[in-house]
Amino acid sequence: MSTATVEAAKPLSPLAVRLNEHLKAQTPTGAPTLADRCDSCPQPARSVFMFSVAPDPDGTGAEAGGVYLCAHHIRRHIGALIGDRALLSFWVEPVELSHFDGVDAPRHNAHKSGDGLTDA
Known part of the structure; x- marks a missing residue:
């Protein structure tokens, strides 16, 4: 039995199913900019998760x-x-989802052909 047959028979996790559905509908409009940084460290942001928030008592309207x-x-x-009920929408760089089993996302290819500058 080949490896492809074994993987095809393996059921997808609920997370993989949800991420695959999301990737089909994801558009570039929600992507973070180059200036956006991770809220937990200084690395560039590769995703944005939008949550509903309680009305601000100061009246900012957020x-x-x-x-x-x-x-x-x-x-x-x-x-x-x-899994959070307050989640309104999210955008994730597709290549980052390739790390999850069963998610149909493009993989990052660090190998360049040719001279590495022109792919020639």
């Missing part, structure tokens, strides 16, 4: 707040974040 995470913190906390 109804949502974002959590920005780097690649390391995505892998550490994504299960808890997307």
Whole structure:
């Protein structure tokens, strides 16, 4: 029996199913900018999770707040974040989801062909 047959028979986790569904509908409009940083460390943000928040008593009118995470913190906390009932939406760099079993995301390819500058 080949490895592909064994993997095909393995059921997907609920997290993998949800992430696959999300990737099909994800658009680049929610992506963090180059200036956005992880809320837990100084690394660049690779995801944004938007949550509904309670009305501010000071009257600022904010109804949502974002959590920005780097690649390391995505892998550490994504299960808890997307399971939160207050989650409104989220955007995750697709290549970062390739670390999860069963998620149909492109893998990062660090190998360059040719001279490494032109792919020639």
